[in-house]
Every structure is written in structure tokens, then in C-alpha cells.
Amino acid sequence: MVLQDLGRRINSAVSDLTRSATLDEKAFDNMIKEICSALLEADVNVKLVGTLRKSIKQSVNFKELPAGVNKKRIIQKAVFDELVKLVDPHAEPFKPKKGRANVIMFVGLQGSGKTTTCTKLARWYQTRGFKACLVCADTFRAGAFDQLKQNATKAKIPYYGSLTQTDPVIVARDGVEKFKKERFEIIIVDTSGRHRQEQELFDEMVQIQGAVKPDQTIMVLDSSIGQQAEAQSKAFKASADFGAIIITKTDGNASGGGAISAVAATHTPIVFIGTGEHMLDLERFAPQAFISKLLGMGDMQGLVDHVQSLKLDHKDTMKHIAEGVFTVRDLRDQLSNIMKMGPLSKMAGMVPGLSQMMGSMDDEEGSMKLRRMIYICDSMTIKELDSDGKVFVEQPTRITRVAHGSGTSVREVEDLLSQHRMMAHMAKKMKGNMANMQRAQGAMGGGNRQQQMAAMQKRMQSLGGGAGGAGPGAGPGGMDIGAMMKMLGGGGGAGAGGGMPSLPAGMDMQSLMKQMGGMMGGMGGMGGGGRGRR
Incomplete structure (x- = not known):
């Protein structure tokens, strides 16, 4: 997507500046020049780009900045605010009302x-x-x-x-x-x-x-x-x-x-x-x-809206997680749900830090790796799918059989089982916490849902914009996606009175995002060396 390329160029320009050892006015001017060049190549109006350039320079006056102030954060905020002004018409659209035509x-x-x-x-x-x-x-x-x-x-x-x-x-x-x-x-x-x-x-x-x-x-x-x-x-x-x-x-x-x-x-x-x-x-x-x-700072409201519109079925998985259990079948169901969410590039834009984890991986490559993981699960017996995965440790020949049956490699099957163990361990840690999260959510009240979502988005923006990831799983500013999702408190099926928008079928936002974060990290080991599905 060309707009994603524009975003990467702008983000890269800000990141290069904030990582540089000497943050002076010359480096700042070079960053603005790169941002304006990216916008012009995306066919943005020349006059608007000129206005943007002046506005960013006026927002960050190096001569008037007090000593000890965080220049990097000020620059990040100035770029973000001026880009928002560029696309903001300052006019409210019509909002349909229920109960009338x-x-x-x-x-x-x-x-x-x-x-x-x-x-x-x-x-x-x-x-x-x-x-x-x-x-x-x-x-x-x-x-x-x-x-x-x-x-x-x-x-x-x-x-x-x-x-x-x-x-x-x-x-x-x-x-x-x-x-x-x-x-x-x-x-x-x-x-x-x-x-x-x-x-x-x-x-x-x-x-x-x-x-x-x-x-x-x-x-x-x-x-x-x-x-x-x-x-x-x-x-x-x-x-x-x-x-x-x-x-x-x-x-x-x-x-x-x-x-x-x-x-x-x-x-x-x-x-x-x-x-x-x-x-x-x-x-x-x-x-x-x-x-x-x-x-690349994410769009959590967009993510919640998108997941709600899909009406994904998470009842069995959430019941298992509440009991501290996560079977191989649960992993297969969640892989299938992620596939239903659409192109990985679309999800990456909504989840803070996920676009950095994807790196140069395109939608076709990411989708193929997810499909190969599903092929592996589909080649397992009912007993294996409903197990906790230990049966593969006790009888390693099962791994070879599944690899042959799915047209993948032994390494890919081992990587998937490793992914399952990590998520099963996470389910055990979540046991008992889900009820507490639901009660806490209900106590927050429903009156300020929009304010809470806006505050969360603002918090994400303040963390992002140029620090770059610190490796797989890293979000803006090197922050781990798991830690980022803890800020959400978990969806846990809180009803309309919950402080955050609740997800369908009791789905927990924290577990979903941790799954996606872990899945993308695990994909790195899912090599293409298998024979492919036949």
C-alpha cells in the first residue's frame, strides 16, 4: 500500500533524527526536508506541503527551547500534530440515528x-x-x-x-x-x-x-x-x-x-x-x-471496530484460558481467526509495533506462513489436537508423521509446538486474572468509554513516532507489545457498562494481541524449506 510506504518514510525520517547523537537545527532541517519530499512524491498539494514545513519549523524553535527539555519528544509531537492538521477538515460528518430512516x-x-x-x-x-x-x-x-x-x-x-x-x-x-x-x-x-x-x-x-x-x-x-x-x-x-x-x-x-x-x-x-x-x-x-x-503508532479503536464486525467465535478458547488450559486445537482456532481478520498489513497498521515486527514480510508471505501452520494442525489426530502438546514430546515420531502429512518440515512442526507451549504457559498465568479484569472493567463505568479510548490512543502516540523497535515484539520506543496490551486491561467480555469497548463472545483483547505478537515473532522460524501443500 502506497500510503504505508509514505508512513514508513516519514517515520524513518523522524527515527533517524531522534536516534542521532547530535540533535541540532541542521539535522532538524534535514528531517523536515525528507518528510516534505515523501509527501510531494505521494502527490500531496505543494502549497499544503509548504504550509506544513513552516508549521513544523515554527512549532520547534531551537533558540527558545529551555535547557534540559526533551527535544526528541517535542519534535515527534510537532510532526504528528501538523500531519493531523493536514488531513483534518474541522467539520463533523452526519451521524445516523437508530429507530428512524x-x-x-x-x-x-x-x-x-x-x-x-x-x-x-x-x-x-x-x-x-x-x-x-x-x-x-x-x-x-x-x-x-x-x-x-x-x-x-x-x-x-x-x-x-x-x-x-x-x-x-x-x-x-x-x-x-x-x-x-x-x-x-x-x-x-x-x-x-x-x-x-x-x-x-x-x-x-x-x-x-x-x-x-x-x-x-x-x-x-x-x-x-x-x-x-x-x-x-x-x-x-x-x-x-x-x-x-x-x-x-x-x-x-x-x-x-x-x-x-x-x-x-x-x-x-x-x-x-x-x-x-x-x-x-x-x-x-x-x-x-x-x-x-x-x-506505525496503531489505531486501537479501529482494531476493536474491525474485530467486532467479524463476529469471531472465541467461546471455547476463552473458557479454556479461564481454566488455565490452551490446547493445540485452541491454537488452530486462533490462527484461523487471525486469517479472517484480513491482510496482515491491515492488522499491522492497527496494532502498535506490529508493523516493525513484520519488517519486509509482505501479505502473501505472512498469509502463507499462517496457512502452513494451519496445515500442520489439520494433519494431527483428534487426540493430538485436544492435547496439551506433551504427547509430541513423549512420542517424537508423531512430529515426523505430521510433517509428512502436512507437506511441511519437521522444523516447522517443532516451531508451531514451541509457539503452542509459549501460549499455553501464558494461559496458565492468565487463569484467575480474567474474572478480576472483568470486575475491574465493570467498575470503571460506561460513561467515559470514549475518553478512555482517546486517552489510551494519546498514550500510545506519546510512546511512538521514532524510537524504533528493540527486536521482535517491540512496539514504539522499544516497548514490548505484551506490556502495551496490559494497558488495555483485557476485554474479558465486560458488557455495555465496561470502560473499554468489549469484544465479541467474551474475547480478551490482551490475549488476542499477545497471540498476534507472539505469532509474528514465531513466524521468523517458519522457514519456507518445506515441500509446500500438495
């Missing part, structure tokens, strides 16, 4: 990913308890209704459209009226696009707006258009007067940074960004969380 209308040029994004957003709201549906008012493009129908059916979302009615205004009005009568809470209307801005397109958008009276109009922008986003968004705003923007295809376009910054300059809030083709590849956009993730 919220009509959301989509506009944009053809090819921007509008129809796919409609389905992604409907699914996003659906997983958060809203009754969502889709209306296809795109009668211009051949196959538009078929595409929406296919996407909606796959995502199990109700839809409305017509193969005979050619007037998009009538289709939109009838669809919205139908779903309002059926008490749907999120009604998303997909409209026609064109290859370029045309008066006919703008007239059609105004007519549909008049017919359905949307609570929010969202413009979908393809990130590949770069700095053209500003001119395009102004043209649409003059006609459709949209109140929010979703930027798509940020997973492979060098102009992604330009689209985000240019649109932010129009003071219109970006509500989501599309990060891939999968239905789950839609992330809520929040300026601080976006920059924090970009710089």
Missing part, C-alpha cells in the same frame, strides 16, 4: 468504485446493528443493477432496482418509499456516474436529491486522481452539495496522499477510505487515528 445518497464519476462502496457501507452499518438496504438508481450504466444485486446478495443486504424503468428519479423515489415503509434505518441510494463532469449528470443528481431528500450526500473519489480531487469535489459540491467524502482504491495508488490532503483542503470531512476490493476493506476515517496508523 436515514437516507444516504452516493454521487461521483463512473469508475470511482461507487457501487462497490455502497455495498461496503451498507454492510458496515449492518454489522453495527442498523437495518440497512440498497437502492440502485443508476439506470445509465449497463449492468449497474446486476452488479449491485450481486454484491448485495453476497453481503446478504436487501436491495431494490428495476430492469425496465429508465427514469432514475422514479426508481430512487420508489425504492426509498418501499424501504421506509419496511422501517429500514439505513437506506443507501446509488446514482449514475459519467466518465467526466456533464451538466446532464448534475441535473440528474439534483432531481434525485429532490425526490428522496437524503440526510447525507456522499461523494466517492478515486484516489488515483490525486490533486484533481480538489477541482472535482468543488464542481460536485456546487451542484449536489455533498456533506462527506469516501476515498477509494488507497491500496495501490501513488496519488492517494494527494486525494486525501486536497479534499481535506475543501473543508469537507472524509468519512471512510476504501483499502481494497473485499467487503471488509472499508475503514472509518479519523484524522488522528489515520496519522497514528500511518506512522
